[in-house]
Amino acid sequence: MCALGHDIRASEGTNRSNRPSWDRSLRVPQGSDAIAMHRLAHATGALDVNSPYAYLLCATDFADTAIVAEEDGDLLGFITGYHPPTRPEVLFVWQVAVAPSAQGRGLASAMLDGLADRVRTDRHGHPLTVEATVAPNNEQSRALFGAFARRHGVPMTEHPHFPAELLDPDLNHEDEPILRIGPITASR
Template sequence: MSRGAGIASRTWTAAAKSTVVRSNSWARFLRRPSDRDAIAMHRLVADTRVLDVNSTYTYLLMATDFADTTIVADRDGELCGLITAYHPPVRPEVLFVWQVAVAESARGTGLAGVMLDTLVDRVRRDRHGHPVTVEATVSPDNTASRAFFGAFAKRHGVLLVEQPHFTSAQLDSDGNHEDEPLLRIGPIATPMVD
């Protein structure tokens, strides 16, 4: 075993433990979305005041056609977290994470991390345990987002690689949007535990 692989496996062991501890408190609130969630998903994203807010129709698509790659946290009827994602048609081994939002009242409790771990686990099970690589674009100064994906890579003991992707010019003709480089995290290939 190479030195790198040893480090990775130690990281996974310690992290898996903390993930289990954290997921115990949120697991019962996590589920696939349904068509009834689109309006609350739209509101949750708008309430972050930092994410681009898309139409309710877009969230309705994510909650129906993309429900298998989307997850929500529903705490007794209050939608307090979501991750919308999909498999790019030409790269089906990739889970492209589009938006992550947690209500202010639920932040700092590990919810976003548990949602992503649960979603990746679900997607891999749906695909008979095949490895998955997580991708997301993150603007350079989005500290929270970078910390979130960095923590995910560390927990799973995999590399996080950054490369140029969407540019400011593609996103806003007046240059009012930052570049969105791509983060590639993975592949997540650990054996699935029952």
């Protein structure tokens, strides 16, 4: 059971030994990915779908804090994020999307590891904390970030952050508490 503000390091997960290596599919996004990112966000059926323009900004101005996965010309996954302006030691993960056909094969984990490694390299190895807001019942997303914390051997804590009324006046949106993972100080 997870308590707010306490270490909620995830329990052991499933065996990953038979998962494919995604290393050759991962790359920095570019402007020409924006339309496919928009389509993929819609295809997950679970994300708030942003405008193509927003994905274009993520894939260009914020490309250093984003990653995409492509196979045979198809965009199979992306992560968008940014450094909060006053906290450059934080990688805020905005959206993680994996095509339904590619889910459950370690792609989101590979993207998150690849992005965190790249950001740490860009920041000359300085400690990095990963943050993301996750709705209470988004089990896939919580599993993803919990497994990431476990692989990196760092704590994951949860705190209240964006209440539902800031996201939808009719309260059809859930609260979005924030997960903080890190600081990551060493390579895996």
